[in-house]
Amino acid sequence: MAELDIKDIWAKGKLQRSNEVEVNVDEVVGKKSKDVLYWVKFVLWIEFWINVVSLPLFYWMMTLELYAADIYQYIYGAGMVMIVVYLFYYQFLIRSIRKFDYAGDVKGSLTKIYKYLKFYILHYKVVVWGLIPISCAVSTLLALEEIAAKDETFAFYSTPFWVMIGFMAVASLLISALFNFLVNLIYGRKIKRLKEMVNQL
Amino acid sequence: MSKAFFKTFVQQNIDMIQHICRAYARDAEELKDFVQEVTIQLWRSHSKFENRSKVSTWVYRVTLNVCLSMAKKNKRMVESVPLDNLNFKEDIDEAEKEQIELLYSNIRKLREGDRAVVLLYLEDKSYKEIAEILGMTVSNVGVKVNRLKNQLKSMING
Numbered sequence: 239m240a241e242l243d244i245k246d247i248w249a250k251g252k253l254q255r256s257n258e259v260e261v262n263v264d265e266v267v268g269k270k271s272k273d274v275l276y277w278v279k280f281v282l283w284i285e286f287w288i289n290v291v292s293l294p295l296f297y298w299m300m301t302l303e304l305y306a307a308d309i310y311q312y313i314y315g316a317g318m319v320m321i322v323v324y325l326f327y328y329q330f331l332i333r334s335i336r337k338f339d340y341a342g343d344v345k346g347s348l349t350k351i352y353k354y355l356k357f358y359i360l361h362y363k364v365v366v367w368g369l370i371p372i373s374c375a376v377s378t379l380l381a382l383e384e385i386a387a388k389d390e391t392f393a394f395y396s397t398p399f400w401v402m403i404g405f406m407a408v409a410s411l412l413i414s415a416l417f418n419f420l421v422n423l424i425y426g427r428k429i430k431r432l433k434e435m436v437n438q439l
Numbered sequence: 440m441s442k443a444f445f446k447t448f449v450q451q452n453i454d455m456i457q458h459i460c461r462a463y464a465r466d467a468e469e470l471k472d473f474v475q476e477v478t479i480q481l482w483r484s485h486s487k488f489e490n491r492s493k494v495s496t497w498v499y500r501v502t503l504n505v506c507l508s509m510a511k512k513n514k515r516m517v518e519s520v521p522l523d524n525l526n527f528k529e530d531i532d533e534a535e536k537e538q539i540e541l542l543y544s545n546i547r548k549l550r551e552g553d554r555a556v557v558l559l560y561l562e563d564k565s566y567k568e569i570a571e572i573l574g575m576t577v578s579n580v581g582v583k584v585n586r587l588k589n590q591l592k593s594m595i596n597g
Contacts, residue, residue, distance in 0.1 A: 242592045244542060248561040251539040252458060253530065259457060259474045261515040266478045273476065273509065339487050339496050340480045341505040343574065348508070435508040438551050 268386045276430045278355065287329040289321050298319060299388055331358065345439040352432045357397055359425055366417045374410035443468065449478055455562070456502050462558055463506040475505070477505045492571060497573045503555045510551055516566055538595060545594040549587065556583045557591065 270276060291311035331354055338347050382402060386392045393399070449456075456477050457470070465469035480501050488497055546557055559569045565585065570577045 242538075242595060244588065244591055244595070245563065246514055247538050247542045247595075249533075250531070250535060251543060252454075254539065259471050261449060261453060261474060263449050264442070266475050267442060267445070267482045269479060271476060271479050272472065273505075278474075279508070314482070336587060339484050340501045340508075341484045341488065343502055344504045344508065345574070361574065439504070439507050 247345070251386075274428050274435070275335050275338060275351070278425075278428050278432075279332055281428075282328050282332050282335075286325065286332070289324050289328070293318065293321050293325075326409055327358070331355070345436065348432065348436050348439065352429070355429055355432065358419065359429060362421045362425075364420070366414050366421065370414045370417065371410040372414070374406050378406040442508070445482060449481070452498050454543055456499065458562070459502045459558055461504055462554055463510045464552070473509055476509060477502050480505050481501055495570075496568060499559065499562075503558075503572065507551050507555060540596045542591065545591055548594075549590075553583065553587055555578065557587050560584050581597070 255382075296314050296318045300311055300318065329353075333353050335346075335436065336356060338344075338351065384392070386394070453474075456474055460470055460473035460477065481498065484497075484501055500576050512583075546554060547556060555573055556569060559572060564572070566577050566580045569575070569580045569584070573580070575583075
């Protein structure tokens with residue numbers, strides 16, 4: 239039996255094919271890519287601009303608190319520093335995605351982008367399950383202090399105290415769960431897809 | 440590269456792009472998506488193209504990378520039109536028809552990465568070019584091609 243020539247079979251098969259897809263270059267060139275990186279970049283740009291807008295707002299709130307000279311000025315100041323750090327990180331992520339090229343080291347670049355994004359999502363989890371409950375606890379304690387200063391009958395560890403602590407705990411849990419849901423909704427499928435892409439290459 | 444030149448360039452390479460995309464797409468709609476995505480990525484990537492490699496190497500690289508990363512993206516549950524089904528012309532006998540169909544369907548059974556190696560081999564690329572396109576070593580390509588070639592032959596022979 240003669241040796242099977244798969245190259246020859248392939249060439250014969252090619253001759254049987256006619257163009258099934260007509261490409262309108264003018265139309266395609268103006269189109270947006272449908273790949274997951276485009277959507278990640280899109281979401282990052284939205285987050286970047288939300289932070290840009292909130293920066294002067296934090297500054298304005300901090301200047302208001304400067305006259306009061308209390309702890310809030312430090313909170314807003316720390317918030318401003320965090321926003322600036324975020325802005326740099328968004329730009330870093332967006333640039334990494336922009337630099338990505340299908341003609342380059344696709345696996346290497348995708349792995350890097352995946353790791354950066356995973357770190358970013360991890361940071362969100364820390365914020366959601368760590369910072370949000372802490373800030374809820376701090377603001378409740380500050381509120382309780384203010385109440386105690388105004389109302390002399392208010393006693394710590396009294397029933398209203400426990401009610402407020404309980405309310406704060408439930409509220410922070412709900413807020414954290416809501417933010418966690420949002421993070422998963424926005425990034426969950428995208429990061430899963432990126433991992434799939436890396437594994438496939 | 441001007442848009443007009445790019446248009447001609449795409450027209451010259453569209454057959455090859457479609458042959459590669461067809462091995463990864465599961466239906467006609469997905470094939471269209473893949474070809475469009477490859478065209479978009481070629482346009483985006485052309486400014487970064489340095490003449491260190493052949494243009495064909497660059498086109499194959501972009502096409503395969505897009506296909507590899509887009510494959511399985513949409514787990515559509517709709518009934519797909521199998522792309523292995525060819526509308527044969529009349530000048531071909533039954534035995535050849537069967538061999539072609541078997542080759543196509545068996546290529547699609549291979550893992551995505553292996554499929555890329557086989558497709559480039561069938562497109563008559565040298566081991567060196569395959570290695571360059573897929574970012575592998577030449578010896579690794581040689582080993583893979585031999586293994587996959589024998590695998591396909593035994594699959595076709597039953």
